[in-house]
Amino acid sequence: MDPSDMCSSHTCLSESSGSTYNNLNEKELEYMSLIQNQAQPYFPRFTAALAEQTPVEREQGRCAAIDFTDPQGHQATSFATVAELDLYIGDASPPPYHTDTELPRRRLFVLEDLPCNHLLALGSRLGIPPSFFAGHWEDPASSTFNHRNPFQRCALPHFRLRYATSNRVEVDCPTPGNTKTSLNMFAFDSRVNRYLHTYPREGLIYDEARSHHGLSFWSSPAREDGSWDAVLLVDPAPGQQVRCMTTRKLIPLRQRLADETLMPKHFLNPEFDVLDELPQDCSQWAACCSSPGYRSMFDDTMQSFCAKGAKVVATRDPLSVVEIPRRLVISIVVAYMRRRYLNLVSIQNSNFRPHTQRHDYLSSFSKSNYSIWSGEFFDFIVGSRAAIRVFAREMDDNVVALGLDDAHCSAPQWERDGWQSIKELTNVVEETVKALAAGYLQYVTIQEAHVSNGNEQSLSRIAVLTMLFIPLSTVASIFSMGGEFLPGQPRAWVFWVVAIPLLAMVAYVYWYQQLMRAWQGRKEQLLPMFTTKK
Known part of the structure; x- marks a missing residue:
């Protein structure tokens, strides 16, 4: 130069x-x-x-x-x-x-x-x-x-x-x-x-x-x-x-x-x-x-x-x-x-202690911090999955840089075993993150299904009330065609004589089906208990 x-x-x-x-x-x-x-x-x-x-x-x-x-x-x-x-x-x-x-x-x-x-x-x-x-x-x-x-x-x-x-x-x-x-x-x-x-x-x-x-x-x-x-x-x-x-x-x-x-x-x-x-x-x-x-x-x-x-x-x-x-x-x-x-x-696990059994930390998932939907938890899970993948890639690059991926490499055994342990531990953490992510999303889906079922039950109650009042409306419409059956007329009592039995019959048909379903479910639950005692 x-x-x-x-x-x-x-x-x-x-x-x-x-x-x-x-x-x-x-x-x-x-x-x-x-x-x-x-x-x-x-x-x-x-x-x-x-x-x-x-x-x-x-x-x-x-x-x-x-x-x-x-x-x-x-x-x-x-x-x-x-x-x-x-x-x-x-x-x-x-x-x-x-x-x-x-x-x-x-x-x-x-x-x-x-x-x-x-x-x-x-x-x-x-x-x-x-x-x-x-x-x-x-x-x-x-x-x-x-x-x-x-x-x-x-x-x-x-x-x-x-x-x-x-x-x-x-x-x-x-x-x-x-x-x-x-x-x-x-x-x-x-x-x-x-x-x-x-x-x-x-x-x-x-x-x-x-x-x-x-x-x-x-x-x-x-x-x-x-x-x-x-x-x-x-x-x-x-x-x-x-x-x-x-x-x-x-x-x-x-x-x-x-x-x-x-x-x-x-x-x-x-x-x-x-x-x-x-x-x-x-x-x-x-x-x-x-x-x-x-x-x-x-x-x-x-x-x-x-x-x-x-x-x-x-x-x-x-x-x-x-x-x-x-x-x-x-x-x-x-x-x-x-x-x-x-x-x-x-x-x-909000009650985590260092001595917790490693196979029990997901046993009470419904009582953990992940039991409710939170954007903070979701961001953490997504970020953790991305971070662990980048980390695993970097560790693979370290193994390549040291030539440990070559079967003919003359590296000492302790080094091969050490990086193999890191790889296995990284896989454990990655699988743990995947399990938490899967469990979190599934549990949130179940919660949303419960909320949806609750909404449907509320709508069904409204539908039942509507169904109960339909016979009354029908009878009232029929009897309103004649002057003697109107309220205050001599034959107004006929409306109640016809409407009340009809309403009772409709309610009986609906509630009978509900009671039979509940009894059948309860019977299936109690049957194994009596069979075991015998």
Whole structure:
């Protein structure tokens, strides 16, 4: 590229952000120009967001490197500034903790968030395509199309996973809009496009806030000496503040709930690492049984590498060093789907308790919240069916991205079993939604039929009264033809002598049929009881 073009692109990006980029080397300037020219048509919002980062935001991000050069162990290094990261990447000499200088250099860089300076340092030094960062920036819950390559859906060792999770936090502000029907959305105070969806306190569900995240992995091809570099992109936790979508103001998050009874806590994450047998050394038991905190993917990943007695993995394949993040995604998705199932049961049954038998939650459908017609319930059912289908599709895409749909794939069995469990759990939730939808519509139809029958019975009573008065009208019409049978005349009594027996005969014919039908029905009900006693 001509230097003048590179500088013009750099100036364009700088002017759009309202500031200038300083201390960028030639490679980083070239990479910035590549983002502006190549990624912008396919990811316009990403390039705009990158340009809008302030000088402080370009440095806000956590980054660390894990060196797997030594097969006996690994060494983790955290970087306080981008300058330290740049020096670490560019240093070709072996680190002081390596005793054998002939070992191939194998490093995994873990980056939380997408600050511009870290992105430029990693992308320009390691030769990472800009679409890797751009696809990770996009909101996983939005209708984006270029976050995966349609021409190569499984591009191992690269992959991108999208998943949903729950966050036990509350937004410390009044909820805008219709509090009974709307979900409230707040933006993360981060450099990736992530949102926090909260449930209104007066709505159908009041549960932990949910958010959608991505986990992206890229690695260089193995070089002639067996060395490689890999990058793992993880999303930040909601943090201490979120941004209101309407006012654009930062709002504090409350980690401690105002009322624990409104949002009961369930232990929904599966056991992370099941051991066949405890180690012989009892001092290692606590470390073996430790579980992730599920607050930050970055912290949980680094904890797994830095924990005492951490398992040494085979480092020939870059995919082997990111098993822990892939396990975390499976565990998070399982807990998320379990929570969806509990929400469905709790909405259906107003007296729901955690110990309710799973096969009894539909046993009292007529006494549940779905026993009357409500547009709110109907919207919830339709929306839930659509949401679970989209979720199932996204999980299928994750399976394809990891190559697990291929029978000849060499993926570990735990990963196959984990995603199979997610698929089965998703089917359970989907079938539950279908059962609720079918039962709800059928019950409403039955109620409408009862109302219709009541209206028909009212009309039938009116018809009976009309039928009873027809003989009187007929007789009155006949006798009104002669003067002696009119009221006040000598033979007026003849009208009543004829009308009353006729009216009694008509009533007897009608009510006799009704009584016989009622008696026949009662007889059929009592007959089995007498037969059983004999």
